[in-house]
Amino acid sequence: MLEVAQLECVRGDRRLFSDLSFALGPGELLQVRGPNGAGKTSLLRMLCGLMLPAHGEIRWKGSPVKELGENYYRDVTYLGHLPAVKDELTAEENLRIASGLDGIEIERREAYAALKTMGLQGRETLPAKVLSAGQRRRVALARLLVCGTVLWVLDEPLTALDRSAAGLVQSLIAGHLEKGGVAVLTTHHDLHLQSRHLELGT
């Protein structure tokens, strides 16, 4: 479903990687590893179309991502380094608005249920600025419960999470893969999931 062919990344003066190719089918997980600055985040951003590769092509379901335009984003959810949570909004508002911008309106009930699953019960109406870093990340991750997209691109999703939350996220990903979804992520944690590996910067 996701094909990458001869991908090359140039940042400033440095060529981070070149001639990178891989293909992922339904139910497959790709873990991208490598030292800092190796281009892991750049690769993920290229997969999302936020960054243009210096060379090469990315194809989703057979069509080049460049041609798909906005339609590509119906199938993709990207969670980056920053949790993308507005300080002034409550956890519930953050989730519902983030989801709404993706084109999926969810009821308060659904939002509360998702936040409860992520361990934020009782904190739904608190402004995000009083939440801890780990709690903010859980709000961000709650999107995964409601987005229903096929491709998940996650940059260090387990950052700031305690062990139980990390376990929860891993089971979320596992469930997603079982349903035929595809996931690409970077992490320096150990994932107890069957996955393919990609090493950058070697």
Add this chain to the structure above:
Amino acid sequence: MRVEGTLSLVAYVIRRDLLLAMRRRADVLTTLFFFVIVVSLFPLGVGPDPNLLRTMAPGVVWVAALLASMLSLGRLFSADYLDGTLEQMMLTPQPLSLMVLGKVVAHWLVSGVPLVLIAPVLGIQFNLDLEALMVLVVSLILGTPVLSIIGAIGAALTLGLRGGGVLLSLLVLPLYIPVLIFGAGAVDASLSGLAFQAHLSLLGAFTVFALLFAPWATAAALRISME
């Protein structure tokens, strides 16, 4: 539950930004007070002669509106850029230019409309008659959206740069000049007893032109800045 429909998503963006602005009321008020203070400085600088003030009023009010708008532009994208939500908005299934339009409309509602509402009060301080006041308000209604939409291009280009605010002014003020000329010119014409419709029509035309092209340029600039 999927929400398709372009307009509803733009409305979503507008509601979001308005909600955020309401939670940070101080930002809105500072722009407004800046406008009032700048306008009030001029009589202190040039003397209280009512005739002189009346002649200066269109230019003074309009320049103050330009500067106030520009000050608030820094906020248009930077907060979202810093917490990662701007990136997320670039990953929605709607054209980025529409999201930009939504943000600009919200920006205008929060920064432009207050100026329009308070302008008559300032106009009275400058001895404008009723017709001139009305023309001033109409010119601001037509012109302030352009300030927001063209300013958005500058805000997108200077996203995250050091020296951003001053650089933004340098980029955007020359582009504001037609709005200033037509807007202040309309009020001026009214004060001189001449026809002001031509000025307002040109201003309106420029606004439409800007609304058609600037969101697209802003979206391109955002993609470039966010790479």
Add this chain to the structure above:
Amino acid sequence: MAKIAWFKYSSPASFYFLAGRMIPWFAALAAVLTVAGLYIGFFRAPTDFQQGEAYRIIFIHVPAAWMSMFIYVVMACWAALGLAFNTRLSFMMASALAPTGALMTFLALWTGSWWGKPMWGTWWVWDARLTSELILFFLYVGFLALQAAIDDPRRADRAGAVLALVGVVNVPIIYFSVQWWNTLHQGASISMTKAPSMAAVMLTGMAVMAFAFWMYSIAVTLYRVRLIILEREKNSQWVRELLEGRRTDDRGLDAAATEAR
């Protein structure tokens, strides 16, 4: 055939050497035309009935103003090419043109001021052309400032390109609005564009000087773009060879060596 040759020169490496060969020709043309133009302007054109000898500054002022506009349009064209085809060289050309364009604008403003003093007794006049030139100067400065403020060369290229295109679309609107403003406020009196009746000789003189400035601009821009190419491609093999003295021309420059690495 022409297509192949064109794309060959669109690589910074080949263009570097091509530009090097072209510069002397344009510089020579510029020198010759300048001498010719100044001769016509200062010795052959008749003394103006109303403005005396001082008007002769027009032979620098008007061509400089024309070039300042022309260069901006050319800059915007290169910017558009760069955005459309993603070619580094197009962006480099746009960046190389900007300082010369700003210089032309400044020259137009400065000579405009010199012209104003004997005519109107003031060092500055808010007539339509001078005011438009001033705004154009701001547009150039904005472009230069934006590119200077961005560290990442790719973002600097593309952001500058967007700004140049937004500017070029606005320039006619700005010119029109300034004309409008000027005629409203000052009637028809003060205008430096209206030299009473342009003798053919005067027009010839201005045209020759305009060409001279054009050739000069090309020469200087080519020189500047070569510096930009060396700076941006400094990691590639051909530049290293050049700086080590192992290369003096584009002989044997093949695809591998010209790829930026």
